[in-house]
Every structure is written in structure tokens, then in C-alpha cells.
Amino acid sequence: MARYQSVGITGANGVVGRVLMKGLAGEYQLKAFTRRPVDFPSTLVNFEQASEVRGAFAGLEAVIHLAADPSPAAPWESVREHNLEGIYQVCEECVRSGVKRLIFASTNHTQHGNTIRTTPETLDPRKRLHMRLSDPPNPDSLYAVSKLFGENIGKLYSQQQGLEFIGLRIGWIVEANTPLVMRGTPAEDYLRAMFLSHRDCVAAHRCALEVDTRYLLAYVVSDNDRRVFDLEETRRALGFAPQDDAETYFTEVP
């Protein structure tokens, strides 16, 4: 028996949203939220509009909040509107509607300032770090700063409003479900470190729906040989045991 049955997913038609809608469908009653009409049933909500958000989560026990501008290059106006205003409105609506748990799509970019070479999606091989969740944040973009805001507003609402909050620092999930899409590009090393397979993504969100916690941060990357994040605390606290490794995709190529 699932801890929470009725689960809302915002940004349900995005890359992550489609993976979760498919992967979690058999276990939970999912309610999709999208900004525009899509090819599956969904409720239309602009999450930066307080009037549209009000009442949207009635009857839900948990919400997975994915809706955001996901680009590390996002300009301030977009970050402010979709990411900052969005997570604030979502937290408020969770409290109003009695949602018990909010799962927030945070990012690896909150700590990527240590590892970049030139742009946010390159990795400096001379700086291979083994980063932990307890290491200080080191955002590489306004996008990353907005995700740190999300993690912290979640902390506030978990302490003051009793909302259970889980922030997932997601690596890099691609529609094609293979790290080979960046082969030979400047982003290849980065994707080999941050790759998140679709099944590991679903498994991590399932853990986030089921774990017993009030507030938790975790890394959500596959078990990549080249990962820069230490998964020990995530394995212990979230119970997430990733199955895939980006390197196997490269060794299987003729």
C-alpha cells in the first residue's frame, strides 16, 4: 500500500514529466498539470498566476513539482516567473489544500560551480570532486540559484507549516535515454557524470513518495562510474539504489 495515493505532477508534459507519468501510472492515481493542452488528460495551470493555482491541489496527498524553466541559461525574467514565483505559489497551495508531501525537482547545478570548465554543461576533468550534500552550495547560474531558493522555501514550509518536503538534485535525463546523444560534444563528460536513466528517475521519485521524512535533500543520478556526487547519504536517507551507469552505453557501442 502506497504511503500517498493521489499525486499531482506539475510540468507533466516535459521530459521528466512524461517519464514519471508513464513510470508511476500503475502505482498511484496521478493528476497531470500542464500549461497548455496536451495529448493526455491534464488540468491547465500557469503556476506563476496565484489565481490559477488556488484550489488546484484539492484532494491531492502529494505533489511532484517539475514545472519550471529548466535551462541553466535562463534569463532573470524567466527564472523569476516560472521558478521563483512558481515554487512559492505551489508551497502556498499545498498548505491551503492540505497536501502532505511536496517533491521538488532541484538540480545538480546547485553545486556545479566547482566543476565547470567554460559553460554550465562542461566538466573540468582536472577538478574531479566527490561532492556531498553537506558541502556548501555553489550555484553556476540564476537557474541554480532559483533551485536553491526552492530547497530553502521547502525547508521553511516543512518547519513552519508541517509540509513534508523532498528536494531532488537531479542529474541529467534526456528524452532518448542514452548518454550517447552528447558523444563527441563539449557536454559529453558532463553527461557521463550526471546521467540519469529513465528507470532510475522513476525509482528515485517512488522512493521520494514512500520514504519516512519531514525534510530531505538527495542526489538523483544513475550509478555512473564518473559521477561527481557521493551517493552514500542518498542511498541511506532516500533508499534510492540506482541501477544504471552511463559508461555501459559507451562500452556497448561497437
Ligand SMILES: NC(=O)c1ccc[n+]([C@@H]2O[C@H](COP(=O)([O-])OP(=O)(O)OC[C@H]3O[C@@H](n4cnc5c(N)ncnc54)[C@H](O)[C@@H]3O)[C@@H](O)[C@H]2O)c1
Ligand atoms: N531534464 C533534466 O535533466 C533536469 C535536470 C535537473 C533538474 N531538472 C528539473 O526538472 C524539472 C523538469 O525538467 P524537464 O527537463 O522535464 O523540463 P521541460 O521544459 O521538458 O518541462 C517543464 C514543463 O514545465 C512547464 N512549465 C514551465 N513553467 C510553467 C509555469 N509557470 N506554469 C505551468 N507549467 C510550466 C513547461 O510548459 C514544460 O512542459 C524542471 O524543474 C527542471 O529544472 C531537469
